[in-house]
Amino acid sequence: MxxxxxxxxxxxxxxxxxxxxxxxxxxxxxxxxxxxxxxxxxxxxxxxxxxxxxxxxxxxxxxxxxxxxxxxxxxxxxxxxxxxxxxxxxxxxxxxxxxxxxxxxxxxxxxxxxxxxxxxxxxxxxxxxxxxxxxxxxxxxxxxxxxxxxxxxxxxxxxxxxxxxxxxxxxxxxxxxxxxxxxxxxxxxxxxxxxxxxxxxxxxxxxxxxxxxxxxxxxxxxxxxxxxxxxxxxxxxxxxxxxxHMGRSLDPQQARDALAKAVEHPRWDEVAERCLSCGNCTMVCPTCFCSTVTDSSDLASNKVTRHRQWESCHTLAFTYVTSGPSRNNTRSRYRQWLRHKLSTWYEQFGSSGCVGCGRCITWCPVGIDLTEEAAIIAADRTLTTTHRSESEVCS
Ligand code: SF4
Ligand code: SF4
Known part of the structure; x- marks a missing residue:
């Protein structure tokens, strides 16, 4: 050797x-x-x-x-x-x-x-x-x-x-x-x-x-x-x-499975009572990637400039499609965010969308904690709903 x-x-x-x-x-x-x-x-x-x-x-x-x-x-x-x-x-x-x-x-x-x-x-x-x-x-x-x-x-x-x-x-x-x-x-x-x-x-x-x-x-x-x-x-x-000495813990497989089933769950209503739809959690998250574009025109120079800026799935405007907002309440927007991070991200990118940095917990002004939300839903032994994608459940 x-x-x-x-x-x-x-x-x-x-x-x-x-x-x-x-x-x-x-x-x-x-x-x-x-x-x-x-x-x-x-x-x-x-x-x-x-x-x-x-x-x-x-x-x-x-x-x-x-x-x-x-x-x-x-x-x-x-x-x-x-x-x-x-x-x-x-x-x-x-x-x-x-x-x-x-x-x-x-x-x-x-x-x-x-x-x-x-x-x-x-x-x-x-x-x-x-x-x-x-x-x-x-x-x-x-x-x-x-x-x-x-x-x-x-x-x-x-x-x-x-x-x-x-x-x-x-x-x-x-x-x-x-x-x-x-x-x-x-x-x-x-x-x-x-x-x-x-x-x-x-x-x-x-x-x-x-x-x-x-x-x-x-x-x-x-x-x-x-x-x-x-x-x-x-x-x-x-x-x-x-x-x-980790501050929090999460069972990723359990969260993935439970959230895939938890399309309709009373916990979404409870979290919506506290969530401000401020989008802080997405702004600090190192994996979030949603963006929007804005065009500004300068009539004096006949120029138009396009910028891209970060956007958040927690804002009503971001869910807007031709017929109106596709997720028109806080409940559906928080649900989309949590289910995407911990469950449907696997289908899209082959990994979790969460790396466990804890930023979204620290910087949420009302202290909503995704590890707590996922654990509460995962602990519900009555979960039986089969998985549907967010586009199928948009309200
Ligand atoms: S803990 Fe997960 S979801 Fe929260 S900010 Fe970090 S990577 Fe994003
Ligand atoms: S930071 Fe907290 S209050 Fe703001 S959108 Fe995220 S979960 Fe809701």
Whole structure:
């Protein structure tokens, strides 16, 4: 048996004082570096130019409809879990110009087509967000799995994604609304994730491993050393502890089966009493992809510009078809959202639409919790209704 470790098994150690070298190297390679930053009371992800910009010495507190940051005596970089936003908005911007056209005689001529795809390097991407990127890759047409539909026109998403670099961080302190362990998407980066480098933060630095040739080339340029036995043991302990401290849990198979049957259920009325149809849950969700387009015309220059912006299945306007809204009450819109996320998504994309990040629970202003809603419906032993798609049950 060979004692030579494969690249996937190999580990490196980057001292904390050298995190700046990593950021500098990425900037030199022409990347716009995106990392977690403390801003306006939340951890958000923004462009940075040095390691000092990354949120440090801060921890979060999350629960249904509740998010707070507090100073943390451990003084680590990544002691918080996901904030309200993630890499999604860099690959699939909340509002994006698609094209501009001008009037030329009796027809329109194209002026510009969208923005140039940027080159992003993300530091601190959590395993749930890596799983969400894989879900969106299927939606926007760059998945390796050819069994799902492909979208040939999403060139901005595809190019931005393919030239991006993903430096992930294993979660050692899951948030109060996290359930990635249930969804098999975290808290540790595994060989099932797409990533370039994965790191686990310890007191003195980061245990690193690589997931791609790009990641390997980056490691070769950093002042890394081999980790010692104690560091590797500590990493393992941190990850075991993280699994034991998930804020929520969900049985995905049970939820899938129960929601497939629960077309008519009294719980939909109860949740509709509380749901505000605000759409927050969809805006923070890393897998939601619904959008709408708006055209604006400038009479002075004879130009028209088309933008695409995120939309939500929770809004009445989004359900509008030629004869009126197809889901004309909160009950039907919440039902569509939950059944799609946890049940019918499998039929459409071959996976769950939920990666267990917990954002929709934290950022719901009234604290509606999908793990609780799914568990209540799954616990109803009287469920017998056979599955029908949402288009068949639209009110
Ligand atoms: S449905 Fe909620 S928990 Fe699941 S991925 Fe979306 S925001 Fe995260
Ligand atoms: S579930 Fe919560 S966040 Fe989602 S639309 Fe209803 S009130 Fe808003």
């Amino acid at each position: 060979s004692d030579v470790k494969s690249v996937a098994e190999q580990r490196w150690f980057l001292p904390k004082s050298s995190l700046g070298d990593l950021v500098r190297k990425l900037c030199e390679q022409g990347y716009t570096v995106i990392a977690p930053v403390r801003r306006d009371g939340v951890i958000t992800i923004l462009p940075i130019t040095e390691a000092a910009d990354i949120a440090r010495g801060v921890a979060d507190e999350q629960d249904g409809g509740h998010y707070r940051l507090h100073d943390d005596p451990e003084d680590k970089y990544f002691r918080y879990s996901v904030g309200p936003d993630g890499p999604k908005r860099y690959f699939f911007p909340p509002r994006q110009k698609l094209f501009t056209m001008h009037v030329a005689g009796d027809r329109f001529e194209m002026d510009t087509v969208g923005p140039e795809p940027p080159k992003y390097a993300f530091i601190g991407v959590r395993p749930c967000d890596l799983a969400a990127i894989a879900v969106q890759d299927r939606v926007f047409g760059i998945a390796s799995d050819q069994s799902t539909f492909r979208c040939e026109t999403e060139t901005y998403y595809q190019q931005t994604r393919l030239q991006s670099l993903l430096i992930a961080v294993n979660c050692t302190r899951p948030g109060g609304t996290c359930f990635c362990d249930s969804q098999n998407t975290g808290p540790e980066v595994t060989e099932h994730h797409l990533f370039d480098v994965a790191m686990t933060e310890l007191r003195g630095g980061f245990v690193m491993r690589v997931g791609s040739d790009k990641g390997r080339a980056l490691i070769d340029e950093l002042p890394v050393r081999e980790p010692n036995e104690a560091e590797l043991e500590l990493e393992e302990l941190r990850l075991i502890r993280a699994r034991e």
